[in-house]
Amino acid sequence: MRKTSSVGVPGRGLRTGTGAVRGHLSADDRAAIQRAWAVLIPDSDAIADSITLALFEQDPDYLDAGPSDITAVVRRSTREHIRLGLRKLSGTQNATEDNTVVWRRTGRERARQGIPMELVLKAYTLGSRTLWEELVNAQTVRPDLLDPRLLLVAGQRLWFALDTQNTILVDAYRRETIRMQQRDFTKVLAALDGLRDGRGSDPAFVADARVTLGLSAQHRVACVVGPLSDLGDPPLASPEDAVDGVSSLSHWHIRDGVQFGIVCPLRSDLSAVADALAARATGPVGIASSPDGLVTFAAAYRAAARTADTIGASDKPAAVATDRLPRIVMSADAETSDLVVSHALGALATHPAVQRDTLLRTLAFVLATDGSPTNAAKLLYCHRNTVIYRIRQLEELTGRTITSPDDRLLLTLALVRSGHWDDAVDQVGRATRTSASAP
DSSP: OOOOOOOOOOOTTOOTTHHHHHSOOOHHHHHHHHHHHHTTGGGHHHHHHHHHHHHHHHOTHHHHHSOTTHHHHHHHHHHHHHHHHHHHHHTOOOTTOOHHHHHHHHHHHHHHHTOOHHHHHHHHHHHHHHHHHHHHHHHHHOTTSSOHHHHHHHHHHHHHHHHHHHHHHHHHHHHHHHHHHHSOHHHHHHHHHHHHTTGGGOHHHHHHHHHHHTOOTTSOOEEEEEEOOTTSOOSOSOHHHHTTTTEEEEEEEEETTEEEEEEEESSSOTHHHHHHHHTTOSSOEEEEEOTTGGGGHHHHHHHHHHHHHTOOTTSOSEEEGGGSHHHHHHHHOHHHHHHHHHHHHGGGGGSOHHHHHHHHHHHHHHHHTTTOHHHHHHHHTSOHHHHHHHHHHHHHHHSOOTTSHHHHHHHHHHHHHHTHHHHHHHHHHHHHHHHHHOO
């Protein structure tokens, strides 16, 4: 455990200098305090681990109150809190980072884990005290780090920040406790498991699930699915918060390496749900509507899972199934996909790789521009006649024509499989947006 000096934390009851906390600090003073906190950032994980160790030494009840993996859970959570806290205090926090999201999530999680609120608040107090002691230690080693007056102000501001943390955490904890009291959480998870496994075809199960989940037959229903990362982290850290403004109700579960949830969107168009989730997602997330409510939830789950499977590193992290249908079709069954490609491309499939790539890329741009050789040529930086010649070559090799709806569908699916389609659609979209924004 890291050694810390026995230094009292400035806060309530300490009158000296409190005006600087609530009053005006010069820009230079604020910058000096931020630089001092920044000194601790390289040691943030070590500081967090010392807090975790001290917590379990001082409050063994924390171990008894939580789940079997509570040690790892608290260690991971404490590291996240300290990293974000030091970045906030040092003014180096990213614009997308929001400490309040972490505090709310922690309040909900500790309520679900059955850890008494007083133990959670003691942990937060211990964390703030340890940060203050680490800053004092740093000042001892480097006396020029911070003026003593500003050191006191830094400690006082840390204490007042703790009040804000506690207020937000307690509110989230109490809300989650009330929610759990209103509905048996175990029953909620069992209902989600049953719906995922296809029990929506059982009217009696559906009736019970509606009561458990607080749904009516009039609620719109959608399914959200995302695989856990290689480290076991869910793609959505706070899914309830993410969909709060775009849904009337949501329930979430993690099972078999997958995070999934049932969401009741406020509108039939799921694009708002996708946008809300994309803003928070750290991994691929698929969304699919369940047109017949709970009855078709299992089918929606499969569609959402397949959608997530089609999302690449360069794609928007959350997508609606209906926006990615060609990709879903071609990713559902490798053997069928290969059959579609070989059937669509004919002799082109065995053509030299470089020439085949040129012809497929040209085809993708022509189809993505609604069959226009002129527009495709602009994006490919070649002459219109070159595009026409390549398309004729392709039609001869494949035995297909791009004017036939059936052939266009087959060729488009083959392009999705080869990767040419995504590139063409992306470039056409960018060109369209650029043209629309031009004066």
